[in-house]
Amino acid sequence: MDTLTHIAIGACIGEVLFSKQLGKKALIWGALAQSFPDIDFVGAFWIEPTAYFSVHRGVTHGLFAGLLAALIFSFLADRLHRPHDIPFRKFLLFFGLQILLHDLLDTCNAYGTGLLEPLLHRRVSFNLIYVADPLFSLPLAVAAITLVFVKRSAQMQKRIALGGLVPALAYLLFCVCNKLVVDNKFEKSLRSNDINYSSYFTTPTPFNSLLWYAVAKTDTGYYIGYRSILDKKDEPVKISYYPSNLSLLQSFKTSPKVNNLVRFGHGYYSVQQQNDTLVFNVLRFGQVLGWQRTNAPFTFHYYLNEGMDDMLAVQRGRFEGWNRNTIRFFLNRMIGKETDYPKE
Known part of the structure; x- marks a missing residue:
């Protein structure tokens, strides 16, 4: 996901889980933890571009780096907020959850995320949502801005945070349902055209979850088509061939x-x-x-x-x-x- 969406999610989760103990500082910690994996952007300034393509969303998005970062964040928060009665394990759970959620959300779009880096150089991508989708991000952004600039009761603040998180989760589930529909239609179209393919993927087109881009791989090239979930039920996917x-x-x-x-x-x-x-x-x-x-x-x-x-x-x-x-x-x-x- 884009950086601003990660920051908004981090702030909302910070409000829900830690605002009682830390107040608005919970929003800051949440935003920082959610942003951590994207620290790999600094590599773009000194790593050769084709190498950086694989560095981005690589080691810093791996589960091992996430655990190490969660320990460091927990140590810093524990020291900076003394005296306090917050168990270290709660800090660790909070920061670990934030970083893990960042990594899992990044697997939902097309770039690919190295969850097991540096041990296994394999990217995970579920192609569920476009990297910047307003319907996913807008409720989160509104909630985060409201939490930062509007002072309400603690109970109302938590409701505002949930008002950003719950619609985002519901929209992500909507994307999952759409993908299942498109996958089914694409498979049927490939079979009806007697196309022997080795694998395929479908992924949303920019800023929406209605129109999807579909690619099937063969020995000599690719069959590509587009399908809206609002297309007529029995309408086949129009497929074009592109040689490799x-x-x-x-x-x-x-x-x-x-x-x-x-x-x-x-x-x-x-x-x-x-x-x-x-x-x-x-x-x-x-x-x-x-x-x-x-x-x-x-x-x-x-x-x-x-x-x-x-x-x-x-x-x-x-x-x-x-x-x-x-x-x-x-x-x-x-x-x-x-x-x-x-x-x-």
């Missing part, structure tokens, strides 16, 4: 950058030739207006040619080409409405 073109990587077998990208691709990546430029795509992050364009480029595209600017490879194509008409198309597609806007 992995043979184009033959001359890059010994390249550390390409090896880093392959690792980051988690088995879902392709290569394409654009004029004289070779482009490495990671499919997990979707396509640039893919629900509208045929053969849309992928959001994450890294230029393999020397001298190309790849500093914003993850974000570079996320909102490229968005305008009033494309937003209207997107909203209509979300609610399952057919449109007649041009595809390009």
Whole structure:
């Protein structure tokens, strides 16, 4: 999830669990603990970009680092708030819960989280919710801001915190239900088209849980489609084929950058030739207006040619080409409405 959402969750949980003993300082401790795993952002300033892709949400998001951080936070809180009658184990439970919740929430979107780093270099991703979803974050943000700036009774403060946490949890369950529906429809469409696939994933498109992006992997490429949970019940998912073109990587077998990208691709990546430029795509992050364009480029595209600017490879194509008409198309597609806007 985005950093502001983590901070809001931390503050709300701090209010519920620790405000009686620590007052508004509980909000600060909660926000700090929730933010800790994202300390890996400092690596972006000195780690080579393709290596940083795998460092982000790596060791600092692992369960072992979380336990160590919870112990350190507990020690600091215990010392700073003396004299007090709070058992050390309560501090440890509080900080451990905050950090664990951060890590688990990050597994809900497409980037992937290294829960068992550094022992096992395998990312966990459930693809349940887009990294920034207003319907998930807004109740939390409103609750956290209210807790910070509005003074109410202790009982009312706790109700405000729960007023942010409960809707967020309900929305996450709504996302789970939507994913089950989309998975079922995508599987049926693949079978009806006699597509032999080895694996697939579905993940939400930006800022919503209605329209989903689906990718099925085969030996030679990928079948990609979009499905809204509000599409007509029996309407199949329209699927397009995208070749993987992995043979184009033959001359890059010994390249550390390409090896880093392959690792980051988690088995879902392709290569394409654009004029004289070779482009490495990671499919997990979707396509640039893919629900509208045929053969849309992928959001994450890294230029393999020397001298190309790849500093914003993850974000570079996320909102490229968005305008009033494309937003209207997107909203209509979300609610399952057919449109007649041009595809390009």
